[in-house]
Amino acid sequence: MIEYRSIRVALLGAGSVGSQVARLLLEHGDELTARIGARIELVGIAVRDVDAKRDADLPRELFTTDAPRLILGADIVIELMGGIEPARTLVLQAIASGADVVTGNKALLAAHGAELFAAAEQVGAQLSYEAAVAGAIPIIRPLRESLAGDRIERILGIVNGTTNYILDRMDTTGASLEDALATATELGYAEADPTADIGGYDAAQKATILASLAFHTSVPVESVHREGITGVTAAQVESARRAGYVVKLLAICERLADPESGEAGISVRVYPALVPREHPLAAVRGANNAVFVEASAAGPLMFYGAGAGGVPTASAVLGDLVAIARRHVVGGPGTSESTHADLAVLPIGRITTSYSITLEVSDEPGVLAAIAHVFADHGVSVETMQQTVAESGTATLVIGTHQATEQALADTVATLADTPVVVSVASVLRVEGAV
Ligand SMILES: NC(=O)c1ccc[n+]([C@@H]2O[C@H](COP(=O)([O-])OP(=O)(O)OC[C@H]3O[C@@H](n4cnc5c(N)ncnc54)[C@H](O)[C@@H]3O)[C@@H](O)[C@H]2O)c1
Numbered sequence: 126m127i128e129y130r131s132i133r134v135a136l137l138g139a140g141s142v143g144s145q146v147a148r149l150l151l152e153h154g155d156e157l158t159a160r161i162g163a164r165i166e167l168v169g170i171a172v173r174d175v176d177a178k179r180d181a182d183l184p185r186e187l188f189t190t191d192a193p194r195l196i197l198g199a200d201i202v203i204e205l206m207g208g209i210e211p212a213r214t215l216v217l218q219a220i221a222s223g224a225d226v227v228t229g230n231k232a233l234l235a236a237h238g239a240e241l242f243a244a245a246e247q248v249g250a251q252l253s254y255e256a257a258v259a260g261a262i263p264i265i266r267p268l269r270e271s272l273a274g275d276r277i278e279r280i281l282g283i284v285n286g287t288t289n290y291i292l293d294r295m296d297t298t299g300a301s302l303e304d305a306l307a308t309a310t311e312l313g314y315a316e317a318d319p320t321a322d323i324g325g326y327d328a329a330q331k332a333t334i335l336a337s338l339a340f341h342t343s344v345p346v347e348s349v350h351r352e353g354i355t356g357v358t359a360a361q362v363e364s365a366r367r368a369g370y371v372v373k374l375l376a377i378c379e380r381l382a383d384p385e386s387g388e389a390g391i392s393v394r395v396y397p398a399l400v401p402r403e404h405p406l407a408a409v410r411g412a413n414n415a416v417f418v419e420a421s422a423a424g425p426l427m428f429y430g431a432g433a434g435g436v437p438t439a440s441a442v443l444g445d446l447v448a449i450a451r452r453h454v455v456g457g458p459g460t461s462e463s464t465h466a467d468l469a470v471l472p473i474g475r476i477t478t479s480y481s482i483t484l485e486v487s488d489e490p491g492v493l494a495a496i497a498h499v500f501a502d503h504g505v506s507v508e509t510m511q512q513t514v515a516e517s518g519t520a521t522l523v524i525g526t527h528q529a530t531e532q533a534l535a536d537t538v539a540t541l542a543d544t545p546v547v548v549s550v551a552s553v554l555r556v557e558g559a560v
């Protein structure tokens with residue numbers, strides 16, 4: 126019989142994801158041993174309350190409330206507690222004590238990634254985080270390894286399941302945002318406090334992580350332009366549907382030249398946008414996630430699947446664990462994060478996009494000309510214009526623009542709002558992923 130060496134694993138947190146990681150480790154131990162060439166020994170699980178009800182039946186003797194002590198002597202620490210503290214201190218402590226770390230904590234990485242990666246690099250430790258972006262979907266490893274020889278041009282991600290569920294429900298049933306959110310809460314997709322999801326904060330954290338990796342640049346979460354879905358109305362979704370679009374909350378990471386200096390830069394932004402129905406992202410339904418990557422040589426690629434859920438997310442955690450454990454068997458330092466490109470993150474005003482603008486206008490002679498003037502004055506070219514006349518003496522104009530800078534489009538919208546024939550600017554949405 127082969128005598129396998131033991132790799133000591135400490136788990137921090139046994140909630141939705143942690144409890145499934147522990148269960149799978151215990152249930153599939155022999156198979157993992159054969160794949161790794163070493164035995165994974167789960168030495169303990171740190172939790173807040175040893176007697177709390179869990180999603181999986183786990184041996185009580187594994188539980189402890191003393192996380193700092195559990196870390197000592199571990200070869201690999203899996204952090205699945207969430208939040209910033211004490212997760213940050215514990216991860217730093219694990220790295221300092223010579224352990225490698227697996228985490229699913231996007232909030233921690235978005236806020237303190239640079240510090241944690243630097244600490245890991247200093248001692249040759251590995252910090253892996255596949256679960257932190259788009260749950261079970263392999264996206265971190267493909268960006269870091271499979272596409273390491275390519276050049277990423279753009280990433281369009283649906284990386285928040287809760288908001289995708291809400292927008293999909295609005296699209297398919299005509300529900301209001303409030304009603305769709307209530308259903309998402311009932312079904313357990315949305316948290317009791319849904320701010321992080323519907324405000325776009327969760328997606329912004331994931332965008333930071335994706336952009337840093339894709340563009341070899343440390344991207345602070347504060348530099349991400351963020352708009353949530355709270356302003357999306359049933360009327361906008363319906364009008365998008367009639368025009369052949371679907372509204373999606375997108376995390377966009379894009380390589381582009383600064384229009385002012387001409388220097389290479391990147392844009393990282395999160396907002397609800399119109400996506401053409403023919404685009405692969407339009408087919409991402411319910412609470413699923415997808416990351417659409419455009420690479421220079423590979424062309425377009427889409428990674429699709431379950432972006433959340435205890436069991437699927439545990440798969441991503443175990444993948445990282447097995448990769449690290451295999452390295453323990455053969456030896457050598459971990460892979461450090463590369464930030465050599467150090468590209469500037471451009472402010473939202475410098476990016477180029479196109480808009481769909483819906484205006485309520487008076488239905489009288491000269492209105493179209495007046496509106497066309499506003500666009501021309503700001504150097505924004507109109508691509509399409511559709512008019513519907515209401516009985517009340519007003520008309521609805523849906524105007525699609527060609528690509529223009531955000532600043533020019535924002536100035537156009539501001540001037541339109543002050544134009545006497547414009548009764549109201551009913552909706553302004555960007556269009557992304559033109560096919
Ligand atoms: N749930 C998902 O679908 C999902 C998907 C992707 C990533 N993630 C990430 O994975 C991590 C874990 O998520 P979750 O849904 O399992 O969370 P959870 O709230 O269900 O579980 C957290 C666990 O950590 C423990 N814990 C929290 N603070 C602690 C402390 N101070 N000391 C000791 N134990 C503590 C809790 O007792 C609990 O066991 C988070 O960072 C989350 O963002 C979750």
Ligand SMILES: N[C@@H](CCO)C(=O)O
Nearest residue numbers: 284285286287432433
């Ligand atoms: N709240 C997140 C969970 C996964 O990070 C979502 O809705 O996608």
Ligand code: NA
Nearest residue numbers: 255258260262
């Ligand atoms: Na993932």
